[in-house]
Amino acid sequence: MIPDNLRILVVGQGGREHVLCWKLSQSPHVSRVYCAPGNAGTALDVMNVDISATDNRRLVQFAKEEKIDLVVIGPEAPLVAGLTDDLQKAGIRVFGPSKTAAQLEGSKAFAKRIMKLAQVPTADYQAFDNLDAALSYIEDRSAMKLVVKADGLAAGKGVVVCDTQFEATEAVRSMLAGRQFGTASDKIVIEERLVGQEASILALVDGNTIIPLETSQDHKAAYDGDKGPNTGGMGAYSPAPIVTAEMMDVIVEKILVPTVHMLRREKADFCGVLYAGLMITRQGPKVLEFNVRFGDPEAQPVLMRLKTDLATLLYLAAEQRLSELDELEWDDRPTLCVVMASAGYPGDYEKGKVITGIDAANEVEGVKVFHAGTVLQGDQVLNDGGRVLGVTAIGDDLTNAKLRAYQAVKQIRWEGAWCRKDIADKARDM
Known part of the structure; x- marks a missing residue:
């Protein structure tokens, strides 16, 4: 199904990249795994390469010189910066979406527009780059609890869940006037605050075929009891019991499929991991955000349960051949x-x-x-x-x-x- 003696380069340096390296190095089809730049854990499991995850030129050069068969891009920043496009131009096989498709995570406003066009269930929202207009919008919704989001990438910290109108106005001022997240908060999204339990759905996508992975639940808030500011994630578990088999069918049909189809219509074919951060509300699942890569820390518990060979999955996805796969095998244990x-x-x-x-x-x-x-x-x-x-x-x-x-x-x-x-x-x- 895929060749042997594969040489794979994983780009990134987080926990997600360590679990990817660990899992890929177990594959019978893989002879060498590199990680750029990697961390102390990847240094013990595979071979680290001293190249920044955002140095596109050197990463492409390394992939060519070392005859890399597959590049797996871990974090969002290189995807949004167009690393996939640069690698593909050099004729290198890559798992990860193009710069255009990565805007699904790189811009909250872009993601909301795609969801609206695809009729994907999500919170009511408005995008702003003007402080007075944003403050006026909040004032008109004094009875509603709101969430304020930086439009661009902010390492998982650009979302403020507000309990009061005052908190919402302070968040807006910090982002638009105070430029709290630099250019990432030159534009913001203000949306209705959804109530329910969160769940993370990750799916492998090759532009045509969608293969959902096992469910997981992340813990975004810094402190116990979901208190404190949002973080990149303080823990996760898999599976998420709140997502039943019936609900998974709804998520695929109403969220994943329409999103991938709409991206294709917008000339942004998607190949990589589509991650839907969901709120399971009384009305059903609604999208809080999309990410375009494995979640961190969700990748750790999910991939620990995966029995199917990961190298085969990612290689076939990069070749638009996911339809050749049978059902994935999982360890039933949580x-x-x-x-x-x-x-x-x-x-x-x-x-x-x-x-x-x-x-x-x-x-x-x-x-x-x-x-x-x-x-x-x-x-x-x-x-x-x-x-x-x-x-x-x-x-x-x-x-x-x-x-x-x-x-x-x-x-x-x-x-x-x-x-x-x-x-x-x-x-x-x-």
Whole structure:
């Protein structure tokens, strides 16, 4: 179905890229996996390459020189910057959407326009680049709870869920007048606040065929009880029991298929991972946001459960041949990922703290520690980002998976390390 001795380059340096490298390196079809730039975890599992994820020219050059058979782009920034387009122009096979299709994540206003055209269920909204117009819009909706979103990429932090009109006006002023997220908040989207439970649906798409992966649920808020500011994600588990088989059919039919078809009509053919961040409301699933890559941390629990060869999936997607696949195989056991973060995250944080106990954590049954913001210095692992590790466990049930993950978390230490203690509690209450 696919050739052997594949040489694969994974672009990125987070927990998502570590789990991709880990899974791809297990494939019988793969001879070598590189990660650019990678982290301390990928350095142990595969071969790191000292090239930034946003250095398109050097990445293309490396892929040509090393005769790379498939490039897998992890993060959103290189996709929005057109890395896929540059690689394809050089004749290199790539898994990840084009610059135009990546606008589905790169611009909240673009995504909302596509959803409106495709009649995909989502919150009522309006886009603004004028402060007075935005404030007037909020004033006219004093009885409604709102969400304010930076239009562009803001590392998962550009969304403010507002409880009051005052919070909404402050968020708008910070983004439009204070340029809180730089050019990413030159334009904003204000939308109705949806109520329900969140779920993440990831699907492999090759432009024609859509193959949904197993469900997961992310924890965006920084602190226990879903308190505090939004982050890139503080933990996740799979499957998400709130998404039934019947609901999955609705999500594919009413959300994924119309979105992919509309992108094609807009000359933005989609090849890669389509990630629908959903709110499961009383009226059914509605889209909160689209991402155009594997979620981080959702990739960790989802891919830990995948039994089908990942290299085969991504290679066939890049060749528009997903229709050749049979049904995917999954481990029925649930998985859970706890993100360990640096002191101060999601605000300013200190780097360079020595991390100990990762080996001991990996020895806990069913556990794999995926690295995100880490770097190797000699034989020491140091923290080098806000979200540092994704401690991921598989168990006979969710309670068992959670027990294992937090048992492993206790083995790991560095100055200021912290995590949420309530990952998956909502699912266990259901």
